[in-house]
Amino acid sequence: MWFKQVSFYPLNKEKLPQADTLADKLREAEFAHCQGLDWFSEGFAPPVPFSPELVFPADYTWRVALKKEEKVLPAGVIRDILDERVLRIQDEEGRSVGRKEKQELKEQITDDLLPRAFTRSGRTQAVFDTRHGYLLINNASSAKAENVLTKLREALGGLEASLPNTKQSPSSLMTSWLLQGHGEGGFELDSDCELKGVGDVVPVVKVSKQDLTADEVVQHVKNGKVVTQLGLVWREQLAFVLTQDFTLKRIQYLDVLQEEAENNGDDAASLMFASQILMTEALSTMLEELVGYLGGWQD
Template identity: 30%
Template sequence: MWFKNLQIFQLKDTENFSSTDLVTKLPDHPLRECGSQDEFTFGWLPLIRNSEQWSISSDLCMLVRAGKEEKVLPTAVVREELEAKVAEIELVEGRKVGRKEKADLKEELVFSLRPKAFAKRSDIWAYIDLKAKLLVLNSTNAGMTEQLFKLLQTTLGSFPMVPLQATVSPSSIMTDWLVKNDVPASLETGDEVEIQDASEDRAKIRFKSLEPLSEDVTRHLEQGMSVKNLALRWTDKMSFVLNDDLTLKKVKFDDTLKDNAFNDSQGGALSDMDANFALMSLTVRDFFESYKVWFEIQDED
């Protein structure tokens, strides 16, 4: 399991956290199928379908997987049914249907159509690093993130964590890197950068297949625009696009790491996952030590 996104949170009060307690309670809160009127359900999933392996642990890191099942009602279907119902009322009763009545009709239609809707499943992977005091998600989706937090709190009773807080604006730091040609020694710029201006409409320019330190980019930055996201490579271990909210997308771990994980595996899906997770979590832990310095992120007590 190699994460393609990284959203990192810092844990608080880890001395009161019990990984054994979490492992024990995961099967008590599984993802269940949507009922006839459920909009969605959310719960824990085994790491591999039809297995009883709910987590993997490696060097004070624990990998878990949660899932969401939701009823999908295509907007076009609801709109078509609503338009037909409104047209019928206006024809039969000879009156206009008002906004509130339309909203009520739509709610009734959704209620009647939902049992017939098909269910779609999606998942979110996460791991807890007790040594570095981190929660790391393989997702930047706000809705899935919120549901995962709620599930952790429901499962454990409480789960204190905070988003990363940089002392200085990440956007201004990345802008300085490019304007001053002063990228940290362990980083190399990639071929993708998005910049934005400070006006109310926040106009953006995206450069691809172009060296971010090129004159085309730095000229706009010197005129007052700032970096929104920037493609980077860290040492020889991973590349990514760093966003101004401190999330990482398009994460790619180096093939050498993957080859090492393959050599460490004893064979089989769970063994492969275990080997991949061990190397990935150690790499992210090391990366975070540099990350904290770049953006002056304070450790949580």
Template identity: 30%
Template structure:
């Protein structure tokens, strides 16, 4: 299990719970498939995508998986059937069909077609490390991360968390380029996004570009700020760091990924466990390093 994106949250109060109690609470919100008239359902599922267990714990870090199922009923299908029905009625009666009547017919069509609609499953993974006061969600979208936290809060009753960074770090990212001040364990790669500070300011997206080139320097001198930047950290991972400290396109280097290659491929659960332990350990180390780099412990929790 290798996360691809990181939404990082700091736990602001001590949390102490037994793993079995935690799983019992999640079980009350276990995933169930959509009913015939439900557009979507959401609940906790096995991290291994098999078996009954809803958590997997390794080295004090608890892996959770939120599963969502949606019925796929394309609007174009509903609207086409509605148009045919409206046209038939208007032909037979010679009178136009009002908006309220059309809306009622549309709901009838949805009600009839919904049980026949295909379903799509999606998964949001995350883990909690109470000893490190950290919650990590593998998502590039704020909405999915917030849904994960909301379901977790609903299950366990309380989840005192705030974003790891509660202010933009764009000034720090900009100084890495402008002042050549990136930390020694951070290597700047060849991708970034720069933006003028005005609300409708110009945006410059760079790829395969030397970020210390004269061209980029001119943009920085003109007042543009770094919103995203590609980095390599400690020779163990590469990622895009965003100004809100979201991490996207996370990739672990072979130095990390090859450490569990001695586990036979047919021992799937053992490999998943080992990979999660390895991956989550590196994510925690990276998050702690980000806190140091951006001095996040200096922020006051209101």
């Protein structure tokens, strides 16, 4: 599985556990289905469909997955049952039902229905890059990425990971590249961007599938707007949208990477092995180059 969006955290490589230790710790925090009155359950689950193991190692990369299961109990169902009970009390007892009693009835109805509720589940995958020192999480939502990191820290008893805080902000660099009409090094401008202005009502301009060097696009920067998202292509391997929060969205792995993975894998396991290494190496190498243009990490 190729990650389509990424939040990442620099890691202390010297204090990472061994792969077998990681697997043992995650086993203690393994996923279990929702029980009884639980609204949701979270835990680590196998990251690949062809193996029951909680860690899928590929050379210096380790893939893990956090699974969440939630009960689905539509508010309309609870409301309909509540209305029926309130009406029955009014008819049988000849009295009105107050707000406090309605809330108690609602809680009783919820407790009755919860064990029989439908469930939905999802997984968030992550890869430890032990060579470059990154945790790559397949989600651009800061809340969901932080949740995965928190669960890993709880399972491992600590994990030295930090937010990607560079000396120059991504927004400043993206604005500079758009103004000069090109990226630097292995980075080229793609065809999408988002710009924001300032003020009580913040103006937002979204550009899609256009030449970003066109005067009408660059003029937005000259008028004081800053770039908050920018489409980039890196060394003919990756196309993605970089955000001001230093996340990657809409990642595309160009033909050269996908073909190399297919040439190295003739079954599900070997294809996953090859693609995991190639994906991680491309993302981490690109991030290291990008961090260089951002002035390096803050002390």
